[in-house]
Amino acid sequence: MSTIDIERVVNAFLPAKEITDIKHFAGREKLLQDSYLSLLSEGTYMALFGNRGIGKSSLARQIISMANGDNKILNKISYPSARKLDYLTVYYSCDDSIDNYESLLKKLLTTKDCLADWIYTIPTAYKEIQKINAGLDVGIAKVGSDIKTEDTETPIISSHDINVIFVNVVNEIVKQKISKDGILVIIDEYDRIKDSEGFAAFLKSASTNIPKVKFCIVGVAQDLQNLLRSHASSDRLFAGGTIYVPIMNPTELYKIIDNAENEIEHKIEFNKEARDKMIYLAQGHPYIIHLIGKYALLKAFTDKKNTVNVDQINDTLNQIAYNNVDPILERRYNEAVRSSLQREIVLKEFAKVDTTLGDIHTAPVYKKCIDLGVDNPSVYVGQLVLPEYGAEFLKVRDGYYRFKDSLFKAYSAAHPSLQKT
Numbered sequence: 579m580s581t582i583d584i585e586r587v588v589n590a591f592l593p594a595k596e597i598t599d600i601k602h603f604a605g606r607e608k609l610l611q612d613s614y615l616s617l618l619s620e621g622t623y624m625a626l627f628g629n630r631g632i633g634k635s636s637l638a639r640q641i642i643s644m645a646n647g648d649n650k651i652l653n654k655i656s657y658p659s660a661r662k663l664d665y666l667t668v669y670y671s672c673d674d675s676i677d678n679y680e681s682l683l684k685k686l687l688t689t690k691d692c693l694a695d696w697i698y699t700i701p702t703a704y705k706e707i708q709k710i711n712a713g714l715d716v717g718i719a720k721v722g723s724d725i726k727t728e729d730t731e732t733p734i735i736s737s738h739d740i741n742v743i744f745v746n747v748v749n750e751i752v753k754q755k756i757s758k759d760g761i762l763v764i765i766d767e768y769d770r771i772k773d774s775e776g777f778a779a780f781l782k783s784a785s786t787n788i789p790k791v792k793f794c795i796v797g798v799a800q801d802l803q804n805l806l807r808s809h810a811s812s813d814r815l816f817a818g819g820t821i822y823v824p825i826m827n828p829t830e831l832y833k834i835i836d837n838a839e840n841e842i843e844h845k846i847e848f849n850k851e852a853r854d855k856m857i858y859l860a861q862g863h864p865y866i867i868h869l870i871g872k873y874a875l876l877k878a879f880t881d882k883k884n885t886v887n888v889d890q891i892n893d894t895l896n897q898i899a900y901n902n903v904d905p906i907l908e909r910r911y912n913e914a915v916r917s918s919l920q921r922e923i924v925l926k927e928f929a930k931v932d933t934t935l936g937d938i939h940t941a942p943v944y945k946k947c948i949d950l951g952v953d954n955p956s957v958y959v960g961q962l963v964l965p966e967y968g969a970e971f972l973k974v975r976d977g978y979y980r981f982k983d984s985l986f987k988a989y990s991a992a993h994p995s996l997q998k999t
């Protein structure tokens with residue numbers, strides 16, 4: 579086997595980050611088209627939602643490229659004669675420090691890669707932002723020095739004032755006609771904002787007061803109401819702009835493996851059984867393909883093999899679990915199982931059920947668990963709903979359960995039994 583650059587092997591799969599480069603971006607044709615149409619639609623806000631680790635941020639990255647006039651991804655999916663868009667894009671990923679939507683607006687105004695850079699270059703916008711400075715130290719430093727982003731809240735400034743300042747600053751930027759299509763503000767990890775009360779109302783007023791601004795909210799949720807945590811009439815603003823990011827179909831998942839093989843010029847390949855096993859284990863989650871793919875490929879590389887087969891996929895599953903490669907999922911698995919073989923069987927049997935058609939009906943799974951030697955599976959199901967065991971199960975109605983997080987479901991099904999160590 580001729581040599582391959584180890585760096586390319588390590589980065590052929592990317593479990594740790596969202597996809598930015600289109601050569602790694604697989605599938606999602608319909609979502610890309612819908613996103614492009616939403617970007618074209620005047621007055622429509624966008625919302626990207628779906629399960630954890632399903633590809634929301636990766637899609638958001640492609641939305642940024644399209645909004646900036648880069649149509650490579652549209653050409654790749656042969657989307658006809660797409661106009662090059664010209665937005666000024668702002669991307670902000672929320673973290674646990676964002677307590678409420680007012681602090682989100684402050685971050686958007688004061689973070690360097692967001693609006694802060696523009697504010698500096700536009701004196702009228704800078705004048706506006708100083709009003710925040712007068713009432714509240716949000717980290718805007720004096721002219722000429724760097725903008726700090728930490729909030730050290732001193733005197734009180736009302737949320738109304740923050741809204742007004744945000745609207746005024748943005749209007750000043752819009753007036754400069756820097757971009758033909760206006761400003762696109764993408765707020766990722768929106769669900770991490772502790773209390774987003776009031777944001778829906780803000781959006782409604784923003785649609786009138788700053789019409790050249792398009793917001794795109796991204797987060798873990800099953801629907802728009804859950805994402806916005808509001809039933810307000812602001813929902814209407816998202817008409818034509820709600821994009822649910824579903825699990826990936828097998829063709830899309832295969833494409834991820836193809837892309838990785840291309841990256842290493844096919845010096846190592848996954849055989850048919852290995853690929854099928856990976857697709858089966860992923861349950862539609864690209865993250866699982868990247869996670870297994872990365873470690874299987876590295877092992878093949880160090881063992882100087884040019885094919886990954888199904889046995890190596892099984893070895894990789896052990897390696898991922900025992901080396902604690904994903905500490906968060908692994909901790910959750912351990913917390914749910916808590917060294918009970920019986921509870922582990924129940925967890926894994928529920929995790930293996932195909933839920934593409936709906937929630938998990940207990941009766942057939944209980945039968946399997948009993949066949950595997952579990953005395954009373956319903957007791958363990960009852961436990962898996964409780965916070966002490968991670969509350970991974972949700973009771974939907976009598977006799978039907980659901981996993982809180984489908985990524986954890988796939989991880990649990992793929993996990994080697996802890997008892998076999």
Ligand SMILES: Nc1ncnc2c1ncn2[C@@H]1O[C@H](COP(=O)(O)OP(=O)(O)OP(=O)(O)O)[C@@H](O)[C@H]1O
Nearest residue numbers: 592593596603604630631632633634635636864865
């Ligand atoms: N279209 C795609 N093609 C190839 N890989 C993808 C694609 N979309 C997502 N992935 C991969 O799947 C994993 C999860 O992607 P991403 O971070 O975009 O998901 P997310 O929904 O934003 O996750 P989270 O809920 O944790 O924020 C990453 O490893 C990423 O590289």
Ligand SMILES: [Mg+2]
Nearest residue numbers: 634635766767
């Ligand atoms: Mg994300």
